[in-house]
Amino acid sequence: MAKFEYAPAPESRAVVSIRPSYGLFIGGEFVQSIDGSRFKTINPSSEEVLAEVTEAGEADVEAAVRAARKAFDGPWGRLPGAERGKYLFRIARILQERAREFTVLETLDNGKPIKESRDVDIPLAAAHFFYHAGWADKLEHAGLSDGSGQPPKPLGVVGQVIPWNFPLLMLSWKIAPALAAGNTVVLKPAETTPLTALLFAEVCQQADLPPGVVNILTGAGETGRHLIEHPGVDKVAFTGSTQVGKAIARSIAGTRKRATLELGGKAANIVFDDAAIDEAVEGIVNGIFFNQGHVCCAGSRLLVQENVADDVIMRLKRRLQTLRVGDPMDKNTDVGAINSAAQLARIRELTQIGESEGATRWSAPCALPERGFWFAPTVFTDVSQSHRIAQEEIFGPVLSVLTFRTPQEAVAKANNTPYGLSAGIWSEKGSRILWMADQLRAGVVWANTFNRFDPTSPFGGYKESGYGREGGRHGLAAYVTTGASR
Amino acid sequence: MSPSATGRNTAASADQRIVVRKTYKLYIGGVFPRSESGRTYEVRDSHDRFLANAAMGSRKDARDAVVAARGAFGKWAGATAYSRGQVLYRVAELMEGRRAQFATEVGAAEGLTPARADKVVSQAVDRWVWYAGWSDKLAQVLGGVNPVAGPYFNISAPEPTGVVAALAPQCSSLLGLVSVLAPIIVSGNTAVVLTSESRPLPAMTLSEVLATSDVPAGVINLISGHTAEVAPWLAAHQDVNAIDLAGAAEADDLSWALLERASAENLKRVLRPAGKDTDAVEPDWSATPDLNRIKAYLETKTVWHPKGR
Numbered sequence: 001m002a003k004f005e006y007a008p009a010p011e012s013r014a015v016v017s018i019r020p021s022y023g024l025f026i027g028g029e030f031v032q033s034i035d036g037s038r039f040k041t042i043n044p045s046s047e048e049v050l051a052e053v054t055e056a057g058e059a060d061v062e063a064a065v066r067a068a069r070k071a072f073d074g075p076w077g078r079l080p081g082a083e084r085g086k087y088l089f090r091i092a093r094i095l096q097e098r099a100r101e102f103t104v105l106e107t108l109d110n111g112k113p114i115k116e117s118r119d120v121d122i123p124l125a126a127a128h129f130f131y132h133a134g135w136a137d138k139l140e141h142a143g144l145s146d147g148s149g150q151p152p153k154p155l156g157v158v159g160q161v162i163p164w165n166f167p168l169l170m171l172s173w174k175i176a177p178a179l180a181a182g183n184t185v186v187l188k189p190a191e192t193t194p195l196t197a198l199l200f201a202e203v204c205q206q207a208d209l210p211p212g213v214v215n216i217l218t219g220a221g222e223t224g225r226h227l228i229e230h231p232g233v234d235k236v237a238f239t240g241s242t243q244v245g246k247a248i249a250r251s252i253a254g255t256r257k258r259a260t261l262e263l264g265g266k267a268a269n270i271v272f273d274d275a276a277i278d279e280a281v282e283g284i285v286n287g288i289f290f291n292q293g294h295v296c297c298a299g300s301r302l303l304v305q306e307n308v309a310d311d312v313i314m315r316l317k318r319r320l321q322t323l324r325v326g327d328p329m330d331k332n333t334d335v336g337a338i339n340s341a342a343q344l345a346r347i348r349e350l351t352q353i354g355e356s357e358g359a360t361r362w363s364a365p366c367a368l369p370e371r372g373f374w375f376a377p378t379v380f381t382d383v384s385q386s387h388r389i390a391q392e393e394i395f396g397p398v399l400s401v402l403t404f405r406t407p408q409e410a411v412a413k414a415n416n417t418p419y420g421l422s423a424g425i426w427s428e429k430g431s432r433i434l435w436m437a438d439q440l441r442a443g444v445v446w447a448n449t450f451n452r453f454d455p456t457s458p459f460g461g462y463k464e465s466g467y468g469r470e471g472g473r474h475g476l477a478a479y480v481t482t483g484a485s486r
Numbered sequence: 487m488s489p490s491a492t493g494r495n496t497a498a499s500a501d502q503r504i505v506v507r508k509t510y511k512l513y514i515g516g517v518f519p520r521s522e523s524g525r526t527y528e529v530r531d532s533h534d535r536f537l538a539n540a541a542m543g544s545r546k547d548a549r550d551a552v553v554a555a556r557g558a559f560g561k562w563a564g565a566t567a568y569s570r571g572q573v574l575y576r577v578a579e580l581m582e583g584r585r586a587q588f589a590t591e592v593g594a595a596e597g598l599t600p601a602r603a604d605k606v607v608s609q610a611v612d613r614w615v616w617y618a619g620w621s622d623k624l625a626q627v628l629g630g631v632n633p634v635a636g637p638y639f640n641i642s643a644p645e646p647t648g649v650v651a652a653l654a655p656q657c658s659s660l661l662g663l664v665s666v667l668a669p670i671i672v673s674g675n676t677a678v679v680l681t682s683e684s685r686p687l688p689a690m691t692l693s694e695v696l697a698t699s700d701v702p703a704g705v706i707n708l709i710s711g712h713t714a715e716v717a718p719w720l721a722a723h724q725d726v727n728a729i730d731l732a733g734a735a736e737a738d739d740l741s742w743a744l745l746e747r748a749s750a751e752n753l754k755r756v757l758r759p760a761g762k763d764t765d766a767v768e769p770d771w772s773a774t775p776d777l778n779r780i781k782a783y784l785e786t787k788t789v790w791h792p793k794g795r
Contacts (some may be wrong), residue, residue, distance in 0.1 A: 127635065143627065146776040242753075249750035254743020254764055261753065418752070437789045438564075447791040454634035458642050458786050463727070464753050472632055474642065474786050482778070 006324075009331040011114045016105045018195065021052040024060055024218065025201035027067035028211025034059040036219070041194055044111035045328050045337035045372040053194045056217040061186070061226040064215040068157040068184040069232055071212030076184055077154075079210075085136030088179055090207040092129035095122065095172075098203070102196055106168055107328045109195040111337030111373070112291055114329050124453060125172035128471075131455035132176035135476055139181065144477050152480035154182030155258060156234035161224040162197075163240045164190035164339050165294040165395075171197055173470045174237050175214060176455075181479035183235070184213050188227055191220040192340045225251075233257060235479070239296070242393075242419070242464050260468025260478045262296065262460055264393040265421030267442065268414035269299030269450060272407075273308040275426035279448065281315045284399070287424055287450040289323065289335055289377050293397040294343070296465075297422035299450055301390060303410050306403045313381060313401060320364040320377050327369070335397060338373040347375050347396035354380050354389035359400070385416055393419070407432060411439040420462025424450045443469070510540045510686070512547055512710065513693030515554035516703020521711070522546045529687060532597030540686050543711035545719045548678065551707035552725055555649045555676035558704030563646045563674035567622035573700045574618035574672060580695045581611045588660060588688055595659045595685035609772055610661045617668035620780060624673055627777075628784065637793045644784040646674035647755055651720035653713055653733030655768050659685035662771045663692065666732050669779035671705060678707045678726070680717060680733060686710035714740040721748040728755035728783050735759045735766035742766050757782040 021038070023030040035057030040049045056064070071077075076084070095102065099122045106117040135142065140151035158178045162170040167189055178185050189197035201216045217223055221244075228236050229251055235258040238248055245263040252259055269287045271280045287299025304312045328336035338344040355361050359380040368374040375396055383390050383400040390400050404410040414423055423442040425433050433447045443461045446452060453459065458474035460466060468478045510529075511518040520526075525542035562570070581588065585607050593603035629643035650670045655662030659682045670677045681689035693708045709716060713733060717740065721729055729749050734742035743764065746756050757779065759766035 146778065147774070148776075246750050246753060249753060250747050253746035253750060253756075254741070256758070256763060263753075433791070437787075443785060443787060445787065445789045447789060449638065449790055449792050452634070452636070452638060452790050454632065454636070454640070456632040457634050457640050457790070458632070458788050460786070462647070462785050466753065467755055469786050472642065482776075 006332045008327070010327065010329045011104055011107070011331060013104050013108065013329065015101050016108070018051050018105070022054065022194070022198050022218065024054050024056055024064070025198065025214075025216040026060070026064045027215070028205065028209070030201070033057060034063060036060050039191070041109060041192065043108050044192070044339050045369070047371050050108060050195065053198070053218045056219040056223045058226045060217060061223065061230055064186045064217050065157055065230050065232040067212035067215055068186050071210055072154075072156055072184040075210045076213045077182065081137035081139065081182070084179065084182060085133045087207055087209050088129050088133030088136060088176060091203055091209070092126050092133060094203045094206055095126035095129060099123070099126065102168055102199060105199055106196050107336070109193050110164065110167060111328050111339055113333040113336045115331055115333070116291060121166055121169045124455070125168045128172040128176045128455045132180035132476070135180045136182075139476075139480065142473050142476055144473070144480055144482050146482045152181070152482050155479060155481055156183060157232055158183045158185050158235045158237060158479070159227040159230065159233040160185060160187040160237045161227065161240065162187065162189055164193040165291060165296070167193040168196040168200065170239050171200060173239075177470070177475050177479050178237070179213065181476060183479055186215045186217060186227055186233070188217050188219055188224050194218040228252070235259070237478070238262070242466075245466055258478070260460070260470070261466035262468070262470060263464065263466035265296045265298070265419045265461065265465050266301060266391065266393055266417045267297055267299045267422040267424065268301045268303050269424035270303040270410050270414060270426065270436065271305065271308070271312055272427040272429070272432065273305040274428050276428060277308065277312060277315060280426040281312065281319050283424060283426060283448070283450045284316055285319055285323070288399045289397050290451050292335055292338055292375070294339060294395055295451065297444060297451065299422075299424050300394060300399060302399055302401045303404050303413055304401065306405050309401075309403045313379070316379065317362060320379070323364060323366070323377055325364070325366045325368065325374070325376060335377060338375050338396060341373055343395065344373040344375060347394055347398060350389060350392060350394045351378060351398055354383075354387065354400070357387045357389070359383045359387055359389060385413060391417065407436060411436065415441045418464040421465035422446065508538070510538050510690045510710070512541045512543055513690070513696065513706070513708040514547065514551045515707065516697065518693070518697070522550070527711070529684065531594040537594060538687060540690070540710045543680070543709035543716055545716065547709055548716050548719050549723070551678040551709060552649055552720070552723055554704035554707055555678050556725055558702055559648055559676045562671070562676055562702060562705050565674070567625070570672065570674065571618050571621035574614060574621065574668065577695060577699045577701065578611050578614035578618060580699050581614065581692070584691065584695060587691060591688045591691055592660050595687060596657070606661050610664045613661065613664045613775070614668055616775065617672045621672050624780065624784075628781070629786070632788070639791045639793055640788065642786050642788040644673065645787050647783050647785050648675060648727030649725060650675045650677050650728045650730065650783050651723070651726045652677060652679045652730035653717055653737070654679050654681050654689065655732050655771065656682045656684065656713070656736035657768050658771045660688040660692070662732070662768070663689050665771045665775060666730055666779070667706065669775075670730070670783055673780060673784055675728075675783050676705045678720060679709065680713050680720070681708055681710045682733065683711070683713045683737065713737045717745055718748060721745040721754070722751060724752050726754060728757070730757040730782070731759045731766070732757070732768070735761065735768040755782060
C-alpha cells in the first residue's frame with residue numbers, strides 16, 4: 001500500500017511569542033532566581049534553541065514553598081469552595097481560548113505531532129480544569145468523608161513533579177485536583193519541556209489567581225529533589241520513572257508526607273483470534289506509536305494469539321508503512337520527534353540489546369530528518385518473556401511481539417511484570433473480555449480500544465507502576481484528608 | 487482468673503486436677519507449625535507471671551507465610567463478595583463461642599478486670615461483624631460508572647492489592663488485632679500478621695478459631711515472636727504488596743521509618759502508624775472505625791469499552 005503524497009501542511013508558529021529567557025513563577029510573579037543557574041530548552045525536531053530557562057536552586061524552592069504556604073494560610077485557605085471553583089473555571093476557559101497557542105508551543109518544545117497536541121493534550125488539559133472546578137464546592141458530597149460528618153480538608157502545600165511526555169496535560173492532572181480541594185501548589189515541569197508550564201503561569205495571572213496558589217519552578221532532577229524533600233511540603237505528587245518514584249518513596253519514609261506516584265509501565269495489548277483484526281491493528285498502532293511511544297501506559301508488549309499472529313503482524317507492518325514520520329508541526333504527521341538526545345540514546349541502547357538477545361527487528365522504511373532526534377517505528381518479533389525488551393520500559397516507538405495459545409496463558413504472560421499500569425484486550429466475545437479484565441493486574445484496562453483518557457476516569461497503577469489515582473472522585477481523594485485512620 | 491481457662495495453678499494438691507495446658511504455635515498455611523527455628527520465648531501476664539512459651543517466629547517462618555498467603559490470594563480474591571462476607575461473619579460466630587477463653591487471655595495479657603476484658607471481647611466480635619458486612623458493599627461505595635466524554639462504557643471498581651503484611655498492635659492484643667486484620671481480608675487480600683510481641687496468646691487462640699472456621703488455609707497467617715526481628719524481612723519482601731505498621735507503636739527496637747524505607751523497594755502500599763511526625767502511637771481501638779483501613783489495601787481498576795451498534 002503506497003503512502004499518499006500530501007503537500008506540506010505546517011501549522012504557523014506565529015501564534016506564539018517565546019521570550020528569550022524566563023525566570024521562575026513565585027508568588028504570582030516572574031522573579032529572578034536566588035541561587036539557580038540557567039539552561040536552554042530546545043526543539044527536539046530541529047535542535048533549535050527555543051529559550052533559556054532557570055534551573056531553580058534550593059533557595060528558590062524555599063521561596064516557592066513559603067509563597068505557597070502563605071497563600072494556603074491566607075486568602076486561598078479562607079476562600080469558600082464556590083469561589084475557589086470559579087478560578088478553576090476561569091483557567092479552563094482561558095486554556096480553551098488560548099488553545100492554539102498552547103498547541104503550537106507544546107509541539108515546538110516536546111516534538112509531538114501537532115494533531116496530537118491539538119486534539120488530545122490541550123483539550124484534555126482544559127477539560128481537567130473544567131471537571132475539577134465543579135468539585136471545589138462539593139467536596140462533602142464526594143463520598144470521601146470518614147463517617148464523622150466532617151467535610152474533607154485540604155492537605156496544605158503540594159509539591160508536584162511532572163514528566164515531559166504530556167507537559168501541559170500532566171500539569172493539569174496535578175494542579176486541577178490540588179486546587180479544587182483547596183491546596184496550594186509548587187510544580188516543577190520536566191527539564192526538557194518547561195515552556196507550556198511557564199505559559200500556564202501567565203494564565204494564572206490572567207485569571208487573577210491569588211499570588212502563591214500556583215508556583216512554577218523550572219529545573220532538573222535536583223530541583224525536584226529539593227522540592228520533594230522540603231519539610232514544608234505536605235504532599236508529593238510525581239509522574240515519571242519507577243526508579244525515581246522509588247527514591248521519592250524512600251525519601252518521604254518516616255515522615256507524614258503523603259504521596260501519589262504515577263510511574264512506569266509495560267502494558268500487554270492482548271489480541272485474540274476472534275478480534276476484529278483491522279480494528280485491533282489500529283489499536284496496536286495507537287497503543288504504542290501514539291506520542292512516539294512516550295506514554296507510561298503504552299501497549300508496548302503485543303500478545304497475539306498464535307493462530308492469527310502471522311496475519312496480525314503482516315497487517316501491522318503494512319499499516320506502519322503508511323505512518324508519516326517527520327515534522328511535528330505538519331498537520332499530517334503521525335509520528336514526531338523523540339523528546340531528547342538522552343531518550344533517543346536509551347531507545348537505541350535497548351533496541352540493540354533486543355537484537356543481541358536474539359529478537360528479530362523490523363523498522364518501518366521511512367526517511368528521517370537529518371537534524372533533531374528521530375527513531376523509526378520498530379517491531380520486534382521472536383521475543384521471549386525474559387528478553388529485556390519484554391521486561392523494561394523503552395518509552396519509545398518500539399513494540400515487542402509475543403504469542404499465546406489460551407486465555408490463561410495470555411493472563412500469565414500479561415501479568416508477568418513488576419508493572420501494572422494498563423492493559424488492552426481485543427476480542428468480540430463479551431464474557432471473555434470481562435473475565436480477562438478481572439484477571440489482569442493493571443489499573444486501566446482498555447477493551448477494544450486503547451489510550452483513552454478522561455478527567456472523570458481514574459488512572460493509575462498496581463504494583464511498581466505506583467500508587468494513588470488521578471481523575472474522578474478517586475483522584476480527588478489524593479488531595480484531601482478525611483480524618484484519623486483507625 | 488479461673489484455672490480451668492488458663493491452665494495455670496498456683497499449686498497442686500491431692501484433690502485438685504492438674505490442668506492440661508496448651509502449646510501455642512504459629513499459624514501458617516492453615517496448619518500449626520512450631521517455628522522452624524525451634525525457638526520459643528516466655529510470655530508473661532500483666533503481673534509478670536509466667537503464662538506460656540510461645541513460638542518465636544523467624545525470617546523463614548515469615549517467608550513461608552508469604553508463600554502461603556500468595557498461594558491463597560487468587561481464590562480468596564476471586565470468591566464472591568457474598569461468600570467472603572459469610573466467611574468473616576462465621577469467624578465472629580465462632581469467636582462468640584469462645585468468649586470465656588478470649589476474655590481470660592485478654593484479661594491476663596492486658597491486665598483488665600473480668601468485666602472489662604469481657605467488654606473488649608464483645609467489641610472484637612462486633613468489629614468482625616462490622617467489617618464482614620462491608621464485603622459486598624465496597625464496590626458500590628468506592629466504585630462506579632464514570633461519565634467520560636465519548637462513546638465508551640467506563641467503570642471503576644476496587645480490587646484487593648494482594649498479600650498484606652501487618653504488625654499487629656502491641657497493646658490491644660485482640661481488639662487491635664481484629665481491627666487490623668479484618669479490613670485486610672474483607673476485600674480479598676491475604677494476610678501475614680506479626681502478633682503483639684508480649685501479648686500473643688489471644689492471637690494464637692484466634693488462629694484456632696480461624697482454623698475451624700471457613701477461612702481458607704493461607705488467607706490469614708499469624709506469627710508470634712520478636713517484632714523488630716521479623717518485621718524488616720516482611721518490609722523488604724518483594725512478594726508483599728502492602729504493609730500495615732500499626733504495631734510499630736510500643737514495639738521495642740523498631741523504627742517505622744526504616745520499615746517504610748525498605749517497603750519502597752517494590753513500592754508497597756504503606757499504612758503508617760497513628761501519631762504525629764516521627765512518633766508512633768497506638769490509637770484507641772474501641773473508637774468507631776472508618777473505611778480508611780480497607781481503602782489502604784485496595785487498587786482501583788478502570789475498564790473501558792466502546793459503545794456502538
